[in-house]
Amino acid sequence: MKDKLSKFEAISLLIIITASGIILDMPEYLINLTGTGTIVNIIYISLIGLIFCFIIYKLLKNFPSMDILDIAETLGGNILKFILSVIFIIFFLLSTIIAISNFTYLVKSLYFSNYSTLFIVLFFIAVIIFSNLRRI
Secondary structure, three states, X not given: XXXXXXXXXXXXXXXXXXXXXXXXXXXXXXHHHHHHHHHHHXXXXXXXXXXXXXXXHHHHHHOOOOXXXXXXXXXXXXXXXXXXXXXXXXXXXXXXXXXXXHHHHHHHHHOOOOOOHHHHHHHHHHHHHHHHHHOO
């Protein structure tokens, strides 16, 4: 009996979790944010996402043995690679902050309503850091 996931299983699991989160959470967020302009915003977001996917597809097709950072270094040198790296760092930080704040809000409203939000966030960040250091 194997105790670890294969790469294909892990990627599939991440795609399923991400897609379900996007499908279930995004319409409610957009309706709360934009009201009657939701359909137009969904069309804009879809078009922008498709354009980015098409650009990445074309780049990866023309440079088959490189990743995005190597392609950026080839096309624009270290400046474009630095800019793209900063964009990725900002994206991952914002994604992490949003995920942790949503999770903290849920946990606080369900279980720990008497505790400070900062305490709960710091607790879960400590658990995440400990898990990563122990490679759990």
